[in-house]
Amino acid sequence: MEFIYGTWHWSISGFLIGITMLILTYFGKSFGMSSNLRTLCSMAGAGKFSDFFKMDWREHKWSLAVVLGTIVGGFIAYHFLSNASGVNLNPNTIAQLQTLGIDAPNGKLLPDAIFSIEMLQTPKGFALLMIGGLLIGFGTRYAGGCTSGHAISGLSNLQLPSLVAVIGFFIGGLVMAHYLLPIIFKAV
Amino acid sequence: MKLARFFLTGVFFGIVLTKAEAVSWYRIYEMFHFQSFHMFGIIGTALFTGIIGLQIIKKKKLKDYNGFPIKIIEKERGFWRYIIGGAMFGLGWALVGSCPGPIFILLGTGTYAIAVVLLGALLGTYIYGLLKDYLPH
Numbered sequence: 001m002e003f004i005y006g007t008w009h010w011s012i013s014g015f016l017i018g019i020t021m022l023i024l025t026y027f028g029k030s031f032g033m034s035s036n037l038r039t040l041c042s043m044a045g046a047g048k049f050s051d052f053f054k055m056d057w058r059e060h061k062w063s064l065a066v067v068l069g070t071i072v073g074g075f076i077a078y079h080f081l082s083n084a085s086g087v088n089l090n091p092n093t094i095a096q097l098q099t100l101g102i103d104a105p106n107g108k109l110l111p112d113a114i115f116s117i118e119m120l121q122t123p124k125g126f127a128l129l130m131i132g133g134l135l136i137g138f139g140t141r142y143a144g145g146c147t148s149g150h151a152i153s154g155l156s157n158l159q160l161p162s163l164v165a166v167i168g169f170f171i172g173g174l175v176m177a178h179y180l181l182p183i184i185f186k187a188v
Numbered sequence: 189m190k191l192a193r194f195f196l197t198g199v200f201f202g203i204v205l206t207k208a209e210a211v212s213w214y215r216i217y218e219m220f221h222f223q224s225f226h227m228f229g230i231i232g233t234a235l236f237t238g239i240i241g242l243q244i245i246k247k248k249k250l251k252d253y254n255g256f257p258i259k260i261i262e263k264e265r266g267f268w269r270y271i272i273g274g275a276m277f278g279l280g281w282a283l284v285g286s287c288p289g290p291i292f293i294l295l296g297t298g299t300y301a302i303a304v305v306l307l308g309a310l311l312g313t314y315i316y317g318l319l320k321d322y323l324p325h
Binding site for chain 2: 004007008010011013014015016017018019020021022023024025026027028029030033034036037038040041044046049050052053061062063065066067068069070071072073074075076077078081082086087089090092093096097105109110111114115116117119120125126128129130131132133134135136137138139140141142143144145146147148150151152153154155156157158159160161162164165166167168169170171172173174175176177178180181184
């Protein structure tokens, strides 16, 4: 049963993600997770302040049902389909993280140095999570999609704008991972 | 229940992304440092599957679940919105290690801290809505 409880092989995982996109296409919808953020803003009444949120969010109920499903899926996978044997990183990565004061995974999905309740209660920890979220929310809506909408759906349909967006994802990601994370974590 | 099939697709997607460890901050860090093939393999295989699937749908002019022809929406033309917006998302993705899908999935794994990321993402989306008309697209 190790093949279920351990890390799923990249080929199986990638295939199933592609299938998810195709299933939604078959249902007559498109695969994109970040547009739900706009729908949620619209539900909360943001249409009063910007026309961008003046939409009938009921037309997007199907997408919110997908979101609700992913939360349940995360719960099931974490509690019933895992045995803490996963996240086996490159030993070089673990050594590098150690120099930044970031704990090794040891089967965890997320580092305590960023996601623990203790960190959450510090101004720096809270600010990191908040700024990350702001960049994700603003950036995905500006770019009109995230990993699912551009990197998977858009590129699968050979869309040039999606290629530009994915290049953008990597420019931002490389700058953060190589230049900013070391500054952020060494300046504790 | 009209929404049940969407909910179940979401459950499936949530399980796959969690078991693929695409929701793991560590995997995103490792990807941006090119220290593992794992994430590249996942994205590459998903793309390979997606490209072939969409080609079949187009060539065979397949009908969707409701019997309508499947329309695949083309992305709007543009450059600045994709490169600037994309880079901003990339900065956030590498900082907190989650894209919008995993933000929701991680809520399900019981990670309370991700609620702050979700709050930030909603706020960021809202700010974009306010500034949209002043930005180059």
